[in-house]
Amino acid sequence: xxxxxxxxxxxxxxxxxxxxxxxxxxxxxxxxxxxxxxxxxxxxxxxxxxxxxxxxxxxxxxxxxxxxxxxxxxxxxxxxxxxxxxxxxxxxxxxxxxxxxxxxxxxxxxxxxxxxxxxxxxxxxxxxxxxxxxxxxxxxxxxxxxxxxxxxxxxxxxxxxxxxxxxxxxxxxxxxxxxxxxxxxxxxxxxxxxxxxxxxxxxxxxxxxxxxxxxxxxxxxxxxxxxxxxxxxxxxxxxxxxxxxxxxxxxxxxxxxxxxxxxxxxxxxxxxxxxxxxxxxxxxxxxxxxxxxxxxx
Amino acid sequence: xxxxxxxxxxxxxxxxxxxxxxxxxxxxxxxxxxxxxxxxxxxxxxxxxxxxxxxxxxxxxxxxxxxxxxxxxxxxxxxxxxxxxxxxxxxxxxxxxxxxxxxxxxxxxxxxxxxxxxxxxxxxxxxxxxxxxxxxxxxxxxxxxxxxxxxxxxxxxxxxxxxxxxxxxxxxxxxxxxxxxxxxxxxxxxxxxxxxxxxxxxxxxxxxxxxxxxxxxxxxxxxxxxxxxxxxxxxxxxxxxxxxxxxxxxxxxxxxxxxxxxxxxxxxxxxxxxxxxxxxxxxxxxxxxxxxxxxxxxxxxxxxxx
Numbered sequence: 001x002x003x004x005x006x007x008x009x010x011x012x013x014x015x016x017x018x019x020x021x022x023x024x025x026x027x028x029x030x031x032x033x034x035x036x037x038x039x040x041x042x043x044x045x046x047x048x049x050x051x052x053x054x055x056x057x058x059x060x061x062x063x064x065x066x067x068x069x070x071x072x073x074x075x076x077x078x079x080x081x082x083x084x085x086x087x088x089x090x091x092x093x094x095x096x097x098x099x100x101x102x103x104x105x106x107x108x109x110x111x112x113x114x115x116x117x118x119x120x121x122x123x124x125x126x127x128x129x130x131x132x133x134x135x136x137x138x139x140x141x142x143x144x145x146x147x148x149x150x151x152x153x154x155x156x157x158x159x160x161x162x163x164x165x166x167x168x169x170x171x172x173x174x175x176x177x178x179x180x181x182x183x184x185x186x187x188x189x190x191x192x193x194x195x196x197x198x199x200x201x202x203x204x205x206x207x208x209x210x211x212x213x214x215x216x217x218x219x220x221x222x223x224x225x226x227x228x229x230x231x232x233x234x235x236x237x238x239x240x241x242x243x244x245x246x247x248x249x250x251x252x253x254x255x256x257x258x259x260x261x262x263x264x265x266x267x268x269x270x271x272x273x274x275x276x277x278x279x280x281x282x283x284x285x286x287x288x289x290x291x292x293x294x295x296x297x
Numbered sequence: 298x299x300x301x302x303x304x305x306x307x308x309x310x311x312x313x314x315x316x317x318x319x320x321x322x323x324x325x326x327x328x329x330x331x332x333x334x335x336x337x338x339x340x341x342x343x344x345x346x347x348x349x350x351x352x353x354x355x356x357x358x359x360x361x362x363x364x365x366x367x368x369x370x371x372x373x374x375x376x377x378x379x380x381x382x383x384x385x386x387x388x389x390x391x392x393x394x395x396x397x398x399x400x401x402x403x404x405x406x407x408x409x410x411x412x413x414x415x416x417x418x419x420x421x422x423x424x425x426x427x428x429x430x431x432x433x434x435x436x437x438x439x440x441x442x443x444x445x446x447x448x449x450x451x452x453x454x455x456x457x458x459x460x461x462x463x464x465x466x467x468x469x470x471x472x473x474x475x476x477x478x479x480x481x482x483x484x485x486x487x488x489x490x491x492x493x494x495x496x497x498x499x500x501x502x503x504x505x506x507x508x509x510x511x512x513x514x515x516x517x518x519x520x521x522x523x524x525x526x527x528x529x530x531x532x533x534x535x536x537x538x539x540x541x542x543x544x545x546x547x548x549x550x551x552x553x554x555x556x557x558x559x560x561x562x563x564x565x566x567x568x569x570x571x572x573x574x575x576x577x578x579x580x581x582x583x584x585x586x587x588x589x590x591x592x593x594x595x596x597x598x599x600x601x602x603x
Contacts, residue, residue, distance in 0.1 A: 003505070010506035014422035015434055017415045018475045022441055025472035029449025029456060036452055093340050098333045106589045107345045109596065113585045114352060117537050117552040118574035121559050122355045125366055125567060137369035170348065171596065178597035227447050230537045237559055253447070257542070260451060270451045277448040284443070 030277070036270035043264035055271035065272060067247050068255040069279075071157070075232075075251070076225040079161035083169050084217060088210075090169070091176035092202055105177075108170030120163055120234035127159045127235075150236070153248040160249055163231040172217050179213040180206060212291070219287045226280045229253040252276050352578070358571040366567035382572040391561045393547060394573060397554030402580075404469050404550060405533040411474040412529045413522045419475075420483025421514050425496060426506070435484070441477035447538055457543055468543045469550060473533060479525050486521040487514065524595045527588055531581055551577045 037055050040048040059065050094104060111119070126134045127149040136146035149159045183206065191201050207214075228251045233240055235249070241258035243250025250258075252272065259269035353373070358365045361376035386394050422428075423435050453472065454463070462468040491514055499509045515522075540550045546557055555573040558566075585592075 006505050008428075011422045011426040011428035011431070014426070014506075014510070015419045018419045018438070018477075018480055019434075021415075021471075021475045022477070025453065025456075026441065026444060026449070029452035030444060032452035032455075033449055036455070090340070090344060093337050096333045096337060098337060098341070102590065104341045104345065105593050106585075107341075107348050109589065109593055110348050110352070110585060113531065113581050113589075113592070115552065115574070115578045115581055116535055117555055118355070118577040119351055121555060121570055121574050122351050124559075125570075126351070126354075132367060132369075134369060134371055137367075141369070166347070166351065170344075174593060174596050223443075223445060227445060227538075229447075233541075234556060234559060240560065253538070256450060260454070260542070266451050266455070273448045273451060277445065280445055280448075 033270045033274050033277070036266055037268075037274050039267050041266040041270070043260075043266065051267060055268045056275075058268060059271050059275060064247060064250070064255060065252075065275075068243075068250050068252045071153075071243065071247075071249055072226060072228060072251045072253075075157045075160050075164075075228060075249070076222070078157055079164040080218070080221050080225065082161075083165045083221075084172060084214065086165075087169050087172035087217075088176055088207070088214075090173040091180055092206065094173070094177050095180045105174065108173050110170070111167045112171040114167075116167065116230050117234060119166070120231045123159070123163045123166070123231075124235045124237065127162075150244055151248075153246075156235070156244055156249040160228075160232050160235055163235070164225065164228070168221070172221075175217060176210060176213060179210050183209050215287060215291045219284060222283045222287065223280055226276065226283065227253050229257070233257075352582075355571050355574050355578070358567055359575045361568060363566050363568040366571070378568065379572070382568050385569055386572045386576070389558070389569065391546070392554045392557045392573065393549055394551070394554045394576070396547075397549040397551040398576060400466055400469075400549065401534055401551040401577075404466060405530045405580075407470050408473045408533040409526045409530040411470075412476050412479050413526045415475045416479030416525065417483045417487075417515065417518055417522060418510060419480045420485075421487050421510050423480070424484045424487035425491065425493070425514075438477050438480045438484075442481065450539070450542060453539075454542060463543060464545045464548055466548065469533075469536065469540055472539075473536075476529070479529070482525060483518065483521060486518060490517050520591075523588070524591055527584055527592065528595075531584060534580060 038051060038053070040051045040054075042048060090108070094101065094108075098104065128134075128136045128146075132140075132146065133149070136149075139146055147155050149155050187205055187209075188201055191205060196204070232243055232249050232251055233254060236243055241250070241254045241262060243254050253276070256269050256272050256276070259265045259272065354371060357372050357375050359382055360379040361372060362378055365372045365376065386392070419438070423431060423438070457463045457468050462471075495513060496509055499513050504512070535552065536550070537552045537556075540553045541556065544550065544553055546553070549557065551573075555570065555577050558570045558573050
C-alpha cells in the first residue's frame with residue numbers, strides 16, 4: 001500500500017522543488033515586472049498608484065533609453081563580430097596536428113574561468129584611469145597620441161569589447177573546434193585531391209558545415225550581451241551606472257540600475273527591463289528565423 | 298537548438314580526451330595539409346600570452362607597491378609586498394573583504410550542492426519514472442532555460458523586501474538553488490547511463506523510489522555531478538549584478554568587495570585592488586588547474602549536443 005503511494009507520488013515530489021523555486025524566483029518576477037511597470041512605484045513609497053502606459057510613453061521619448069540601447073547594440077556588434085571570426089580561426093588552428101594540444105585548449109578556457117569583476121578591474125587599469133594606462137604608455141612610446149578611453153564613445157566601446165572578447169573568444173573557439181572535429185575527414189580528402197587550398201577548404205567546407213553551430217553561438221552571445229553590465233560598470237569606476245560623463249557607454253542594464261537605485265523609480269526601471277526582455281526575445285526569434293531560412297536554402 | 302552532430306555524444310560530464318582526428322589517419326597528402334606550420338605555433342603562443350598576461354600582471358602588481366601598476370614597460374616579476382598587501386586588504390574597512398570572501402564561499406558551496414541535489418532528483422524523475430505529464434514537464438524545464446532571470450531584477454528586489462531578505466546572504470542563495478540547465482543535463486545523463494533493469498532489480502529488492510535514487514542512481518551520476526557542481530560554483534562565485542543589487546557594503550560577496558575597493562579609493566591603491574582581485578580569482582584558478590580538462594571536455598561536448 002505504502003509502496004503504491006510511493007510510486008505514484010514520488011515523481012511529483014522529485015520535480016516539485018525545481019518548479020516551485022523557479023516559479024517563485026524566476027517566473028513570478030518576470031511576470032510581475034509587467035505589473036510594476038504599469039505603476040508609479042518608488043523604493044520608499046512602494047506602489048503609488050496605477051499609471052497605465054505612462055512609463056512606456058516616457059521610455060519611447062527618453063533619449064537616455066535610446067542612447068543606452070544604441071550603446072548596447074554598438075558594443076555587441078564590435079565585440080561579437082571579431083570575437084567569432086577569431087574564434088573560428090583559432091579553432092581551425094587547433095584542429096591540426098599540433099604538439100601540446102591540451103595545453104593550448106586549456107589556455108582557451110582560462111579567461112572564461114576567471115572572475116569577471118576582478119579582470120574588469122585589471123583591464124580598466126590597462127586602459128588607464130586617472131593615470132596613464134599600459135596601452136596609452138605603449139602608444140606614446142611609439143609616437144602615437146594616447147586615446148581617451150573613457151571620454152570618447154567609440155574608444156570606450158572598444159575597451160569594453162576587448163574585455164568581453166578576452167573572456168569569450170576561447171570559449172567559442174572550443175565550441176567550434178568540437179563541431180569541426182565531427183566533420184568527416186573524407187570531405188577534406190576529396191577537396192584535397194581536387195587541389196583546393198587550405199584557405200579554400202576553410203571557406204567552402206568548414207564554414208558552411210559549421211553554420212548551425214555559428215548561429216548557436218550568435219544566439220548565446222546575443223542573450224548574454226544584451227544584458228551587458230559588469231564590464232562597463234567596473235570600467236566606469238566612480239560614475240558607476242551613468243556610463244561616462246555623457247553616458248557614452250551606458251548600457252540598457254546600467255540604465256535599469258540607475259533608475260532603480262539612483263532615482264529609485266521602480267516603475268520606470270521595470271518598464272525598461274520589460275522592453276529589454278522583449279528585445280532579447282525578438283532577437284532570438286530573428287536568429288531562429290535566419291536559421292530556418294539558411295537551412296531551407 | 299539545431300543538431301550539429303554526426304557523432305554520438307558520450308554521457309555529459311564524462312571527461313573526454315579526443316585527439317585531433319587527423320592523427321588517426323596515417324600518410325597521404327591530407328596529413329601534410331593539416332600539419333602545423335611555424336605560423337600555427339606563433340598564433341597559438343600569442344593566444345597563450347594574451348590569455349595569461351592580464352592574470353599574471355594582476356598577481357605581479359598584487360605583490361608590489363601601487364606604482365607598479367603604472368610602470369612601463371610593465372612589471373613582470375613578482376615583488377616582495379604580497380603579504381603586506383594582504384594584511385592591508387583584510388584591515389581595509391570599506392571593503393569588508395573577509396566577510397565578502399566567507400560569504401562567497403558559503404553561497405557558492407551551498408548553491409552548488411543544492412543545484413546538484415535538486416537537479417539530479419528532478420532529472421532522474423523525468424528520465425526514468427512513469428507519471429502523468431512527464432513530457433509536459435520536460436518541455437517546461439527546457440523552456441525555463443531560455444528565460445533571462447536578470448530582467449526580473451526589480452520585482453525580485455520587491456520580493457526580497459517582502460521576505461525581509463534584503464542585505465542578507467540567503468538573498469544570493471535561495472533564488473539560485475535550482476537550474477533548468479542542471480535538470481536537463483542530469484536527465485540526459487541518467488538516460489544514457491542507468492539501465493532500466495538496474496532500477497527494476499532494486500525495486501524488487503524492496504527499495505523505495507528515493508532509496509533507488511540515493512543508492513543506485515546517485516553513485517552512477519558522480520561524473521556529471523562533479524561538472525555541474527563546478528560550473529554552478531563558478532557561476533555563483535562570479536555573480537555580480539544581483540549581489541550588487543540586493544546586498545550592502547557591510548555584508549558583501551567577494552566580487553562586491555573588490556568593486557568597493559575600485560570605487561572608494563581616492564588616489565587609487567592599485568596594489569590593494571589587485572590583491573583583492575587575486576583573491577576573487579583564486580578559487581576559480583584552483584578549479585581550473587584541477588578540473589580544467591573535464592571542463593574543456595564538457596564545453597566541447599555541450600557544443601556537439603546543443
